[in-house]
Amino acid sequence: MRKQIAICSIMLLSVVGSAQQKEAYSFTLEEAITFAIDSNYTAINARRDIAKALKQKWETTATGLPQISADIAYQNNLKQPVTLLPAEITGGEPGTFVPVTFGTKQNASATATLNQLIFDGSYLVGLQAAKAFLDYSENASEKTNLEVRKGVINAYGSVLLSEELIAIFEKNKTNLEKNLFETRKIYENGLTEEESVEQLEITLLDIETQLNNARRTSAIAKQMFNVALGIDVDAQVTFEDNLDSLAQENIQLEILDSSLNIKENIDYKIAYNLTEQRNLELKLEKSRALPRLTAFLNYGAAANSDDFTFLNSEQIWYQSSVLGVNMSIPIFSSGMRSAKTQRAKIALEQAETQLEETSQNVQLALNTAKSNYQFAIENYENSKKNLALSERIEGKNQVKFGEGLSTSFDLRQAQTQLYTAQQQYFQAMLEVINTKANLETVLNTPQLRTNN
Numbered sequence: 001m002r003k004q005i006a007i008c009s010i011m012l013l014s015v016v017g018s019a020q021q022k023e024a025y026s027f028t029l030e031e032a033i034t035f036a037i038d039s040n041y042t043a044i045n046a047r048r049d050i051a052k053a054l055k056q057k058w059e060t061t062a063t064g065l066p067q068i069s070a071d072i073a074y075q076n077n078l079k080q081p082v083t084l085l086p087a088e089i090t091g092g093e094p095g096t097f098v099p100v101t102f103g104t105k106q107n108a109s110a111t112a113t114l115n116q117l118i119f120d121g122s123y124l125v126g127l128q129a130a131k132a133f134l135d136y137s138e139n140a141s142e143k144t145n146l147e148v149r150k151g152v153i154n155a156y157g158s159v160l161l162s163e164e165l166i167a168i169f170e171k172n173k174t175n176l177e178k179n180l181f182e183t184r185k186i187y188e189n190g191l192t193e194e195e196s197v198e199q200l201e202i203t204l205l206d207i208e209t210q211l212n213n214a215r216r217t218s219a220i221a222k223q224m225f226n227v228a229l230g231i232d233v234d235a236q237v238t239f240e241d242n243l244d245s246l247a248q249e250n251i252q253l254e255i256l257d258s259s260l261n262i263k264e265n266i267d268y269k270i271a272y273n274l275t276e277q278r279n280l281e282l283k284l285e286k287s288r289a290l291p292r293l294t295a296f297l298n299y300g301a302a303a304n305s306d307d308f309t310f311l312n313s314e315q316i317w318y319q320s321s322v323l324g325v326n327m328s329i330p331i332f333s334s335g336m337r338s339a340k341t342q343r344a345k346i347a348l349e350q351a352e353t354q355l356e357e358t359s360q361n362v363q364l365a366l367n368t369a370k371s372n373y374q375f376a377i378e379n380y381e382n383s384k385k386n387l388a389l390s391e392r393i394e395g396k397n398q399v400k401f402g403e404g405l406s407t408s409f410d411l412r413q414a415q416t417q418l419y420t421a422q423q424q425y426f427q428a429m430l431e432v433i434n435t436k437a438n439l440e441t442v443l444n445t446p447q448l449r450t451n452n
Helices: 002-021 029-039 041-062 121-188 194-229 243-249 253-257 266-287 336-402 408-443
Strands: 024-027 067-076 082-086 097-101 106-119 236-239 292-305 318-328
Touching: 024 029, 029 041, 029 121, 029 194, 041 121, 121 194, 121 236, 121 243, 121 266, 121 408, 194 236, 194 408, 243 408, 253 336, 253 408, 266 336, 336 408
Parallel strands: 024 236
Antiparallel strands: 067 106, 082 097, 106 292, 292 318
């Protein structure tokens, strides 16, 4: 009995643990975007880049602040060196030598040194470069957030699209199975040709194939959505929005009249960061022609003994201290500094040209995004009308076929046209959502800059 209770307890714990591991989620589109910006893998690393840039900024700043170092040394001369002195010093024979050992067998010393940078042109440039790198990291994080947002919108819409396709394929399959059943009965009674049955069988096979593919696509789309959010790929997610409502919400014609503030575009910001970096590199090369001034203060103590008595209170320590200033003055480099400065100047001119090119590309991207968005809206409206027409045509052909006024081939054409119109209609909804997200990314409408 105890053994059975133990087994049941283990099984219960396993079930509970498994349930805890597979957490369930529920998101609207906006909730999914907010969650992804916080949890997406790329977004997390982008925030870490900002943290690294902050540390690098302080690292650069600290090089100009006081630096204190300490050295402790201990020596034990296991075999002390011997020096030969002329024997005449001790009254010996001329031309002979007396071996003499200098110093004690053991020595110890402790020294502390304070170094302070007084002036260095490259240090001042380094401070500016550290700040520029932090700005770049923040802009890179903002771009990552914009791309994450756009990716989540696309992934969320793709899941909804796959679910809509599954639903419509299942509905079409049910209607086809009913038609096929009725047509077979009519054929068995000799009132229609076998071709009518075969045409419907072909259509049914096509629908079943598309339905199976839609189910597989839906599973993959959900996994892609989970990865975009930074959650387990097999986690269960409930999607609270539907494709039709999202499409309606994203039809906002007033956004087509939006003007672009080029300085707010993230690609322009990053290109400008590159220009700043090249400008600082030019300043750095120019600063190398300036002198470098440093100061230091040294304090130390040394002790000597034949035995290890350095920890005794009677041990005598001899103190020393030095205060000094060093100035390093670059005088002649055979044109090396000039060449480096000219090279940095050329790199700056290249960056400025790239900045102008980026400005033009951003304007082109805006015009393209507006055109694509407007086309997506027009295509959506046309797809809606085409769907309504296709439904009426298919319905008329169903009636005609049932009354023997049209062939099964005509019915199949009408059905195929309807199924194509259905897929185009749902795809048009997704295009409205995605193209608006692309346009908002160019305009940087959602301000997703990381706050530090």
